[in-house]
Amino acid sequence: MTTVETDESFGGVTPDAARRLLLGAVQAFAERGFHATTTRDIAGRAGMSPAALYIHYKTKEELLFHISRVGHERSVAVLTEAAQGTATTGAAEGAGGAARGTAREGGAGGSAPRLARAVRAFVRWHAEHHTTARVVQYELAALDAEHYEYIVALRRRSEEILRGVLEDGVATGEFDIADIRGTALAVMSLCIDVARWFSPEGRRTPDEIGALYADLALRMAGHTA
């Protein structure tokens, strides 16, 4: 519980040494930031000499990119799954988009429970994986141009998913929102910032925060229970 986040996100990475380096880098980057972290520190945490790092990753930046990529993919996956119900945003899916806009209210597929589930899951992820999330959210500037573009594309996906839920809810009359895009950004922003301030020593569990934030998001969306 108060354990220092083992982070199963990188469980599939092989060989073993590469995974240990990734884990060490996540912790170091989260604690000190990318630029303040030395390759010696990372290698040390992985129980290796500085030189061994370069067998698995070409540069320190590549290590950061790897973390960012996996982290973003996980959080997008969590959000996507939780936001499922009637339909997600257009571009993200091939078939099944026809159901979008069907004025069906309430039920597991209703926009309100979809929004609540999405926010709760997204917030939970950011709290539970706050170490990874911090790196993922606040060290983007250290990526090189090409890698940065790749990550930004993933981030757009998250925004679109959330915006899709809000749009659906407005269409079905469940939500009352004047500025859908602005509200979607605000909700995203609220969730993301959890990574900045969350501490396992704090007085709330990730799920409690998720539940609170789901309620706040529904209020922001003008959902009248």
Next chain:
Amino acid sequence: MTTVETDESFGGVTPDAARRLLLGAVQAFAERGFHATTTRDIAGRAGMSPAALYIHYKTKEELLFHISRVGHERSVAVLTEAAQGTATTGAAEGAGGAARGTAREGGAGGSAPRLARAVRAFVRWHAEHHTTARVVQYELAALDAEHYEYIVALRRRSEEILRGVLEDGVATGEFDIADIRGTALAVMSLCIDVARWFSPEGRRTPDEIGALYADLALRMAGHTA
């Protein structure tokens, strides 16, 4: 308008060279982060040699502390002033605290307009001074222990002010909030994160974002117009 933020926050700093260094440091820290910024870069932006920096500041960290301190003081002042009405939070003021809790609704001193004003002003500040705000909010970890404590104390002030407004509103029945502390933190978090994503090139002005966020905060507070 699209000007690169002249930042009048540091207008009073003398001598002139010290102010130019502060301004250069803010820009550099915001663009690249504290650790990735070199003293050569800062001095260069101020039109000086690297050595000249050390006449005005003992270390690079001292420069960061100065920025953080002034920035936090400004944002707390902005929030305090905007949140004024009936009363602010207890500790913050000596006399006048007696009015707190007076079940008076509506008007300029009502909790709803106070919350709206506070959020709008706080958000505006974070957008307009996004360069300074970014440094102030995201480079705290680079401060040494003593300076860090000093800044954290200032931050607590902001939280207390906002929480005070929510408490007053619940007391007067203007707001409907189950978890006041959590909601206050969420509203703060929402405002602060503006510094991360705001861009002068974006489609909204600082005041427009402030207005949107004021509305969102009222919704989060369960304010029923």
Next chain:
DNA sequence: GTCTATAACAAGATAGAC
């Protein structure tokens, strides 16, 4: 108060033995 020059050191990354 500012400069040029430099001390003192730490960083990322590589070479070559094992």
Next chain:
DNA sequence: GTCTATCTTGTTATAGAC
């Protein structure tokens, strides 16, 4: 695949002339 040793570069901060 990992190590020790090292190259190369760039960093903070200081010394001493002007």
